[in-house]
Amino acid sequence: MSKKLSQFIGDDLRANPPFPTAPLTLAALATHYQVSLTPVRQAVRELVAAGVLEKSATGRLRYRTNPPSLPAQIPQALPRDWEDELRRSILQRSLQGDQEFLREEALSEQLAIGRTVLRQALHRLAGQGFVEHVPRCGWRARELTLTEVDDWLRVRERLELLALELAWPHLEPDTLTHLRDGNVGARLDNDLHRYLIERAKSPLLRTLFAQHGAYFAALFDHAAPETRMEEAMAAQHRAILDALIERDLDRASATLAAHIRAQRRIVEKLLKQLRSDQK
Structure with missing residues (x-):
């Protein structure tokens, strides 16, 4: 499915540039298309190879001034996943x-x-x-228990704090601001966590989260709206991002750790809600 998504994104970027003047980043595109970074990265790689996009000396993406004439198919709808x-x-x-x-x-x-x-x-x-x-x-x-959630959150806290430490020299102010703007009111954008892991530039961390964190990431993404906790989670994201933008690593680390621990209560609330409905 990732290939079809990347084709949709690539065609749409050729026909309808979403950020003609604003910074063009992987995180911003993932938020715009409501997908993970994987199909975005694939689409961008293909557009750079085709000469539609180019990378500056600092690694920033931008549209080429005179891109080659390419037949762009405008997709009517995102393919069913x-x-x-x-x-x-x-x-x-x-x-x-x-x-x-x-x-x-x-x-x-x-x-x-x-x-x-x-x-x-x-x-x-x-x-x-x-x-x-x-x-x-x-x-x-998979059979889910709160003990299992506790185990993962303890491991995740340590791994994500390590990701933050490794990502610290590579964080992009424009992207941090964009991520903060994506968490307004009850609008919850979880790309902050994916961004930290990406910018840590650690293949091992990416593998660990991909292999052991995919289920829990889906669980937490599902739990917040189901328990009407989006606004609280979005506020925690903004607090983390404010600390990152202000270059306060200690505050960012403490706020991130508290945010991860808080997700246990949300899952507990959701499990009680669902399993009481079955009685």
Whole structure:
């Protein structure tokens, strides 16, 4: 699905530049298209190779003054992300404590995909911690407990504080300001965390978060709106970003740590809410 998203983004950037005068950054584009950094990075790489975009000596992106004449197809709509639908469905099962095995035939019909493609997606989701495969039985959603959430948050706090320390020399003021503007009122933008990991420039940290953090990132992204905590989380993001913009590392670290710990209460509230509805 990432390839289709990158094609959509690339075509749209050629036809409708979203930031003709404002700074053009990966984080800003990801926020604009409401996607992760992966398809944005792929689209930008292809547009740089095609001569539509170029990087300055300092690494900043900008449109070329005289780009080559390229046939740009204007997409009508963002392609349907069936894998995201599958991920959301499995996350909901996990939150509800539903341990019934998935029915591949029903899922493939619901998503309008073949069972071979479905199994490939389930293997990827297993690698990200969303499902587990039981030999001779099939697939089932991950069983979630608050103990598991506590374990991850302790590990995440230490890893993300390390990411902040490594990213500190590479933070871009324009991007920080843009990220802060994305967290206004109840509008919650979680790209701050992805940005810190990206700017840490540590392949090991990226791998650890990709392999062990994907499930929990989806969990926390889902939990805040479901518990109506977006405004509180957005305010915490702004406090972190204010400290980063003001170059106060100690305050940024303390605020980031408190923000990560606060997510335990949100998940606990969501689990009580969902599982009480089942009684």
